[in-house]
Amino acid sequence: MTPVQKRRLVMSLPILIALAMGGGFWAMLSGMREGRFDPRAVETPATTRLIPDFDLPGLMPDEPRLRRAILKMRTKPVLINFFASWCIPCITELPELQNLGHDVTIWGIAYKDRPENARALVLRNNKPYEMTAQDVGGDFGIEMGINGVPESFLVMPDGRIIWHDSVPITSETIRNVIRPLLKAVR
Template sequence: MRARLRLFMPLLLTLCLGVLLWLGLGNNPYSQDEATLGRSLPAWQSESLFGGDPIHTEALKGEPFVLNVWASWCPNCRAEHPLLAELAKTVPLYGLNYRDKGDAARAWLEEASNPYRAVLADLDGKLALELGVYGTPETYLFAADGTLLTRHTGLLSTDIWQRQFAPLLAETRISTAGQAQVQEGKQ
C-alpha cells in the first residue's frame, strides 16, 4: 500500500499544482476589479506636473471625467496618446503621471501635445496605489460626483472606448443633466 502511495504522491502533487496554476491564471489583472467599481475617487492632494498650486481631487468633480494613468517610459501610453487627444475634445481628461521623472514627462507632453486639463504628479506611486492601479496605462471613468463607473487596464482603443466607456459616459451625462434640472426647479 505504501509503495503505491509513493508512486501516486508525485502525480497527486503535480495535479494539485496544476489546478492552483489554472485558478491563478483566471485572475486577469486586465479585467475590472468589481470591488472598485462604485467607489468614490480617493481624496488626494498632489503636485501638478507643471508646478503651481497643488491639485486636489475634489477639484476634478462637477462633471463626468476621465483619469488616465500614464508614464513617459510606457510604450502603450505613447500608443494610446492620439486617441486620448481626440477624447479630450469631448470629455474632461486628467492625467496621473505614474512613477516617472518629471522632466521626462513634461518633455514628452511638449513633444506629443498635452491633452490633459491637469496632470497630477505621482512620482512615488502612492496615489496610484490608493486608486488600485495595476500598471500603465490605465483609464478610469468617473461620474460627476467622483464615483468610479468603469476602468480599463492596458492600451485603450477606440473599440474599448465605444463598448465600455461611451455608453456609461452618455448615461451619466443624462443623469447629471436631469439632476441639475431638478435642482433648478427647487430654486
C-alpha cells in the same frame, strides 16, 4: 542526510523548478486555447467605489495642484489616466486620448515617473490632458488600486468611479464603452 544526498537534492532543485514552471505554462496555454484563460483580463474591482481624497503637485511648472475639490466643482465625469514616459502602451494610447478629449475632460497623472520625462512626453504629444499631476512615489495610484500603467478611471464629480480599466484605451473602448457610459450619465 549525508553530504552526497544533500548535494543531489540541491542539484535537482533547478530541474524540479523548471518542471513546475513548465507545467504552469502548459496549463496556461491550454486554458488560452480552450478559452478559459485571458492573459489581458485583469480584475478591476474599483467600479462604484469612491476615489480617495488626493492633493497632487501639478506636472507642468505653471499648473496648479490637482485636488479632489477640483473634481467636485465639475458637472460632468472626468477620465483620470495614469501614465508614465517609460510605458510603451501609455505612449500608444495618447492619440486615442486626444480623440476622446472632445467628449470628456481628461486628467493625466504621471505615475512613478521623473517629472521632467513625463513633462517631455506630454508636450511632445500635444498635451492630451486638460490637467496633469505627479504621483512620483505612487501613493495615490496605490490608493486607487492600480495594477500598473496605463490605467484609467471614469469618475463622476462626486468621486464615484463608474468605469475602470487597466489596458490602453483604444478606439473600440471609446466607441463601445466610454461614449455609451458618457451618454448614460448626461
